[in-house]
Amino acid sequence: MPTGAKVNSLEAMKEARLAYVQFAEDCVAALSAIDAEVQRVGRWLTDERPAYWRREVRKAEEEVNEWRKEISRKQLMRLPDPVSIVDERKKMRKAEARAQHCQQKLAVVQKWAAAWEREVMLYKSSLSSLNEIIHGKTPAATTRLDRMMQSIEEYLALQAPEAPGREALPGSSSVAEPATDEGSKSPFARPPTDPANSTPDARASSDEPRTLRDVYRRLRALAPDAAARAALNPRPIEGLERAPLMLTPEDEAGLKRLALLGVLPSASDRVVVAVRVLHEPFVAMIRLADAPPGDSGWYLGPSERPDATGGLRATSVGELLAARPDWNTLLSLRAGSLLVVHQGVIRCALDENDIDAWLQQPGT
């Protein structure tokens, strides 16, 4: 488990993800209950109520007729004294009133039934923004958080102390720098650590990245500065054409849409490449914001264990592109950019203020 398990921002992102998903689920449950109630009332209004009140009108009218017949029958009897029909008249009037009431109710039901669809539409339109958050933004938010958390976890995995001898890459002995060469004097050199004397808490020292920004700062800090770059002797780099850094077509297209894209440096401008980049698909491309004339400012280094470079090489943009014309777009990012590519997939594309233009693309 990387020491990143202790990183506050990673935990905060996890909590934000859980909270956002829980919120969306709670909203779905509440809105479903309201929808069910609205639908139930709609069926009651449009199906059950009209039938009910028609039945009640008919029953009341039948009752009126029955009392009318009863009154007629009693009026015809007239034997030997007239029979009282006061009660029957009262009951007939009551039945007439009920029939009238039921007809009024039926008219009201029909009025509401006609207006119901419009009211439901109004209600549903008031939920459109919340529904967009629940069904549209929630997947986008979790995707973005997942990508950020994955990036942090990958970067924090680099924090494990280096094992002795790991600096030299397997199969790279023919290109590794000798002890007195430029590589050992590079700003990437780190004081050796002894894992046996290093407790987990000690390893989680103050220079351990706590946030993505810390990770970016560390990558930038590890890029060779102008003086270190100037000290390197430009020469063709063997094996560039076989380097595994190669963007997927989707990410290549996405990169071309970013505002981060600038102008390709001059062919004669200097580029510095870490030897590990020739063998590994985990690459951090960093372009100095203040490179001197004749220097593109580009540094291509490993993004995993970035301080273990395997040695540094300098060449020109022209030489580089002759071997790797597919890196044209990559090298066109403007000064101050930081791009991390893992196995052809862009993990982040930062501007000079460490704002991730890649994450802020629509649909991420």
Next chain:
Amino acid sequence: MSAIAASKANLQDALKKLRMRLEHLHRDWDDQARVTFEKDFLDPIEPAMLTAIKGIDHASEIVARVRFDCEDRHEA
């Protein structure tokens, strides 16, 4: 309490819980990515919820009036 009123209370409670859980987000996650995340995904929630609650209140009122106008108070 009607079913709609209860569900409205649940919605408001969901927002309250979200606010409480993310109250200290800026303290532990303090970078531009967090600012952008809030702008894109958290800031739109309050106005959306406000509009939804207004719509639910209106629907609740309509349902109550429909029930009052269309029921039969002599119905068994």
